[in-house]
Amino acid sequence: MGQEDVIRLDPWGVSSIKDYRRLMEEFGIQPIESAPLKELPQLHRLIRRGFIFGHRDLNLIIKAVKEGREYAVMTGIKPSGDYHLGTKVTAEEFIYFTNLSSKAMGFFAIADLEAYADNKIPLEKSREIAISNLMDLLALGLDPKRVYVYRQSEEMNVLKLAFIFSRAVTYNMMEAIYGDKPFGLYYSALVQAGDILLPQLPEHGGPKPTLVPVGADQDPHIRLTRDIARKYREDFGFILPAAVYHKLIRDLTGSMKMSKRNPMGILYLTDSLESARKKIFSAFTGGRATAEEQKKLGGTPEVCTIFVELLSMHFLEDDKKLKEWYWDCKTGRILCGECKAKAWEIISRWLSEHQRKREQMRDVAVKLLEEHTLT
Numbered sequence: 001m002g003q004e005d006v007i008r009l010d011p012w013g014v015s016s017i018k019d020y021r022r023l024m025e026e027f028g029i030q031p032i033e034s035a036p037l038k039e040l041p042q043l044h045r046l047i048r049r050g051f052i053f054g055h056r057d058l059n060l061i062i063k064a065v066k067e068g069r070e071y072a073v074m075t076g077i078k079p080s081g082d083y084h085l086g087t088k089v090t091a092e093e094f095i096y097f098t099n100l101s102s103k104a105m106g107f108f109a110i111a112d113l114e115a116y117a118d119n120k121i122p123l124e125k126s127r128e129i130a131i132s133n134l135m136d137l138l139a140l141g142l143d144p145k146r147v148y149v150y151r152q153s154e155e156m157n158v159l160k161l162a163f164i165f166s167r168a169v170t171y172n173m174m175e176a177i178y179g180d181k182p183f184g185l186y187y188s189a190l191v192q193a194g195d196i197l198l199p200q201l202p203e204h205g206g207p208k209p210t211l212v213p214v215g216a217d218q219d220p221h222i223r224l225t226r227d228i229a230r231k232y233r234e235d236f237g238f239i240l241p242a243a244v245y246h247k248l249i250r251d252l253t254g255s256m257k258m259s260k261r262n263p264m265g266i267l268y269l270t271d272s273l274e275s276a277r278k279k280i281f282s283a284f285t286g287g288r289a290t291a292e293e294q295k296k297l298g299g300t301p302e303v304c305t306i307f308v309e310l311l312s313m314h315f316l317e318d319d320k321k322l323k324e325w326y327w328d329c330k331t332g333r334i335l336c337g338e339c340k341a342k343a344w345e346i347i348s349r350w351l352s353e354h355q356r357k358r359e360q361m362r363d364v365a366v367k368l369l370e371e372h373t374l375t
């Protein structure tokens with residue numbers, strides 16, 4: 001395999017993954033179908049529809065759900081802006097796996113140190129963004145009684161772990177995993193390893209299976225943390241963290257490079273209805289050049305952001321309706337204008353309802369954030 005053939009994932013940059021099978025083979029991620037999914041009480045639409053494509057050690061979590069034993073679900077967010085369709089994916093996975101069992105505990109890291117290292121966002125600014133992010137999580141169904149929320153800069157146990165782990169890594173190892181990066185990013189990676197292993201400290205009930213739902217480009221962090229967990233198994237009794245992986249989402253212009261420089265492509269959960277409407281009506285579709293052609297040949301829902309990113313990934317829960325929608329497009333029974341109007345009806349209803357709910361969550365969000373601070 002030539003050098004240019006090697007898949008390089010950059011969790012801080014833009015990764016484009018064309019071949020998920022090869023990615024799994026190269027890094028040892030298991031296909032999601034290999035886990036005993038049937039034993040779960042219900043399957044999330046992201047699993048049913050193949051957006052969650054791979055895992056490591058998900059069996060451990062499913063076993064814990066089945067046997068009613070404790071496990072943790074851990075995630076974090078680098079507060080760089082309001083929630084959008086991309087960040088909503090991880091949020092929903094986090095909530096789904098936490099709500100699967102009354103024995104599950106959620107851990108949510110506000111990665112303010114990473115936001116500083118990567119984007120130079122001041123810690124105080126991170127706090128404001130984090131409150132807005134938490135309001136969305138709560139509105140999406142996060143149970144505030146079942147989650148430990150903290151800021152990296154305020155969680156001494158995480159900082160200590162990062163320091164302890166730093167003994168076990170060298171510059172060459174970090175360079176091999178992440179490429180040549182500023183030291184702040186390497187340090188953030190160690191802090192993130194601290195985040196992921198925090199639930200297993202005695203303060204939180206000791207070693208337990210821990211699931212981290214991530215986008216495929218975050219796998220370097222999972223590999224590093226599993227490696228560290230192995231090295232410190234003797235000292236802490238760590239169980240290697242498990243992970244589920246979702247495919248990277250395109251933006252509404254159909255580009256893989258979701259970027260703030262292209263604001264029309266990103267649908268924020270806080271967008272006004274007017275702005276959301278504009279984004280959806282100008283989204284990239286799988287329509288044909290002319291209406292006649294489309295009536296004759298049908299559209300291509302597989303490449304359409306209305307069908308894939310909006311309806312299938314996010315807004316149409318009912319599998320039967322989704323299938324009908326697919327065939328209406330495929331056979332040319334529906335054209336893009338009418339289709340977008342129909343989609344907008346569903347999405348605008350969802351958005352107004354979500355925004356109404358999130359506004360009611362402000363006080364709870366502030367309280368969650370302030371609960372665990374250093375004094």
Ligand code: TRP
Nearest residue numbers: 074075076077078109111192195
């Ligand atoms: N690195 C993640 C991001 O870019 C944020 C993060 C921090 C995280 N700690 C974590 C994700 C622990 C999963 C688990 O958004």
Ligand code: SF4
Nearest residue numbers: 286299304329336339
């Ligand atoms: Fe996409 Fe709808 Fe057009 Fe089909 S009809 S390509 S689903 S917008």
